[in-house]
Amino acid sequence: MTVKGLISAFTQQEDLNFLLTNRIPRAAVTRFMGWFSKIENPFVRDASIACWRLFSDLDLSEAKKTEFKSLHDCFTRELRPGLRPADPDPGVVASPSDGIIGAFGRIEDTKLFQIKGAPYSLLDLLGDPALVERHRNGRYLTLRLTSSMYHRFHAPYDATIERVRFIHGDVWNVNPIALKRVERLFCRNERAVLETRLASGEALTLVPVAAILVASIRLHFLDVTLNAQSRGPVDFPCAASMRKGDELGWFEHGSTIIVLAPEHFEFADNVADGARVRAGEALLRKPKG
The missing domain is CATH 2.70.70 (Glucose Permease (Domain IIA))
Structure with missing residues (x-):
């Protein structure tokens, strides 16, 4: 099994998942993430996105940009024009x-x-x-x-x-x-x-x-x-x-x-x-x- 597969199996254990994502100082971790994600440093950016890929199915192929200033910039990415057209039916x-x-x-x-x-x-x-x-x-x-x-x-x-x-x-x-x-x-x-x-x-x-x-x-x-x-x-x-x-x-x-x-x-x-x-x-x- 790949490293990504092992991580996925590990975090799908409900008790562990709930513990890791909720039984922590939620507000403090969220404030920290808000600060950390905006750091515009190539090493921090690349390491963060690499780690993110390990824990998810992140796909940046639709992104408008190919380079991001920070993790925050990647999180809030725009897509290439025309990829999410709204259904034209007025109803x-x-x-x-x-x-x-x-x-x-x-x-x-x-x-x-x-x-x-x-x-x-x-x-x-x-x-x-x-x-x-x-x-x-x-x-x-x-x-x-x-x-x-x-x-x-x-x-x-x-x-x-x-x-x-x-x-x-x-x-x-x-x-x-x-x-x-x-x-x-x-x-x-x-x-x-x-x-x-x-x-x-x-x-x-x-x-x-x-x-x-x-x-x-x-x-x-x-x-x-x-x-x-x-x-x-x-x-x-x-x-x-x-x-x-x-x-x-x-x-x-x-x-x-x-x-x-x-x-x-x-x-x-x-x-x-x-x-x-x-x-x-x-x-x-x-x-x-």
């Missing part, structure tokens, strides 16, 4: 990011799930009773980004972003092992609630959730970095128009995006538990007629 809600589909389905009044048998509430996630009412009995879908994936996220539909709320919290790992063991995990972690309104007046909400080693969430239209130094909840009123496929920002490591959509939207045929999707591919569809 389609596109995936905001590359990711692995986790829990999805109908919101049961105001209850949704991080995995089967592990519920959490819209109010705990969003922190706003008025927004909860807009998504009562709606649809939800969870996208998990692994560390090696493309970390930028995009507008899933033509809409107006009316407000961003940053909610300060913990930085638990968001992998399936942690989701089985930590109740209401998404409601504990730092997250940004992006409230958007469709032309029809309906709500389409994105919730990027930070995780361990995620030093920040960056949103272009606010020109602000949201991280542990942001005291929350912090509200940022805005009126940013977005077109489907527009780049909204990025994570500085793998994490999760929760998509909340209107009740009458239907899931696309490719939506299945554990399926991999790319930014721009169909997630939901407005019914015709």
